[in-house]
Amino acid sequence: MTNAAGAISDAHMPAKMRISQATKIYQTKSGGVHALDNVSIDVREGEFLCLLGPSGCGKSTLLWSMAGLHGLTSGEIRLGSDVITKPHPEIAMIFQEANLLPWRNLGSNIELPFEIKKQPPNRELIKKLLKRVGLEGFENKYPRELSGGMQQRASIVRSLAVDPSVLLMDEPFGALDAFTRDEMNLLIQEIWMETGKTIIFITHSIAEAVFLADRIVVMSARPGRISTIVDVDLPRPRPVKLQTTPEFLERVEAIKGMIDHRPAT
Template sequence: MTESTIVAGPAQGKARVKMAIRDATKIYETRSGGVHALDNVSLDVREGEFLCILGPSGCGKTTLLWSMAGLHSLTSGDIMLGSERIVKPNPEIAMIFQDANLLPWRNLIKNIELPFELKRRPPDRAAIARLLDRVGLAGFETKMPRELSGGMQQRASIVRSLSVNPSVLLMDEPFGALDAFTRDEMNLLIQEIWMETKKTIAFVTHSIAEAIFLADRVAVMSARPGRIAEIYDIDIPRPRSIDIQTEPSFIKRVLEIKSRIEHGRGGARVAIT
């Protein structure tokens, strides 16, 4: 894939690169041989953008995201945050996983304060209180994880990640296990939080509709070994309502990306307007 001029709005076109992925290759060594997960992946994540990474199961999306978080080492290639090479977890980068990963023996507030404890820093209780109120969890501070719904647990994980004020938020299919109605609510919530904070977000998903709904750009990966097959610019005005997913123009976009994934075509950048 070759990079070309960004055709989204002027602000996106001028945005500086926040994270740069260059020739990222990952081969897992197993008893039965090497598993080639990523092959020379190069991708820029721009300052303040919402980037979705999409592709078939097993294409290396999660491997790429975990490498961006410094949780996986690459076989070759580099991932840069500004001028710093990412080879281990970085305080500027927070990650939200597929599961909320709340410790069952700690209540909600103690789970949210855990990153501060690990970094030996006093918790920013004012920021935490604002975030809890923002996501509708004010008043649930003393509840145990088993007393919270799946959606509430994921809201808590979002608060936990944002409370340390990262500049980059990585999200690995965070809403995939939720029912359709709760997933819609969470997509609206993360869109609103992104619009308020302008955090740089890279979001992995299997859902084409979710990617188009959330993203400024959608990076489509090929089947294993994972490569960047296509990048789509999503020029849909914000805020976006869930109802746009039923519009013929939106469905057309979903079918276009679905066709590209199924037929393995790649190469040029495509603008979706």
Template sequence: MNKGTLFINNISKSFNIDNKDIEILKDINFKIDEGEFVVIVGHSGCGKSTLLKIIAGLITEYNGNVTLDGEVICKPDKDRAMIFQEHRLFPWLTIRDNISLGLDKSNKEENDKLIKEHLKLVKLEGFENAYPNQLSGGMSQRAAIARALINNPKVLLLDEPFGALDALTKIQLQNEVLKIWQKEKTTMIMVTHDIEEAIYLADKIIVMSSRPGKIKEIINVDIGKPRDRSSYDFATIKKRVYKHFFDTEDISVEYTI
């Protein structure tokens, strides 16, 4: 099944802030092949979330266009799901009801099967009747991933999905997302401030500049997955990303942007 080839064609976007038109994104062009994992990095405010919202169809006023499998994107659709830093589950619904919210209710048997499959996929079996406030941050984010994947989207958009999690949970979820991606073959576009996370997951890292947000470099990460974070190849890519942001050769220090 086709899982979504995206063309981002000449995107420019301004916002009117304090009666001035401020150029936020400028001349953004890139292609994402079906099943590719693309990670976007750049300083706060450079327009990463704006770009994801354009791809999601949540922002429709901009110059340029985005096509998904040849169709111009002009509104949100189930073929593109988005995950945010905070899980955005409905607190009054059980995990089961949160996950199945977008499903067509007419086929109960099929839905039950899908819910079961997706609870298993994100390792939340046994928690279907729990409420979001009974889950940890990592578990809630896993439920949000299940909710996003249950409609079988072609593209998953992840906006700093693990930004609010502790370091160990974050690594655990990175591994889980990697496994899910390898199984489902969904096209992934993730925004992160964590450069290690970007290198661990991405086939392609898009480095953006600020004011206006432009593409500085697209880095192909040709290392087999899962990746060894302490390998020479990993460090080489890290150095290449760091040089866009830090005036240092010292990659033994952990930085986030």
């Protein structure tokens, strides 16, 4: 299976990111909380991978560990030969909220990662990305002047402006209305197909996962383990109307039956 960027998403592709026996136990005053248990995944070069599972199954813990923002209790995460224990220049993350600083305009919010790294901003790339996501001309607007969808578009530009090879997305469209969410799903699919970047995307929506993913990692209730991995063999580009077709709905129903909401005992 190939995407429009020419990236091949099959089992023969080398691993871009390798998660090996990832286990995370949070220590609290009332005792340990076992969030992840022995999770191993090879994320392929250039694929769109979705993490799906019930609330509290450790999806965000796993993603934040991939970003180098959470340490593991045991196991490891590698990007190529690098063990991820802290933020990595090849990895960018988009959170559930856009997290734009209210006292900075859109342009200066997007340039913030360059300031943190003490690097000159890539204004040519930023300009291209702003045009691509429909925010050209909004550089001097403040977050309060932008809709939720526009703010998330800005957060996508901010992440892509540093030109990462891996983009981690933690339920970035969950708070948006259905129409805007469809627009954003189309946008991120198009950007992925154009750039060939590796994307790992968390969602609670089975339909969103089927629409976006090459593969869906279905996780169990806490402690998070891998229940199954589903290949999504729908052709690309995928239009919104695909979600009303029998083949799409069949896949959604099949995955719904795979999700176990019962916590381990």
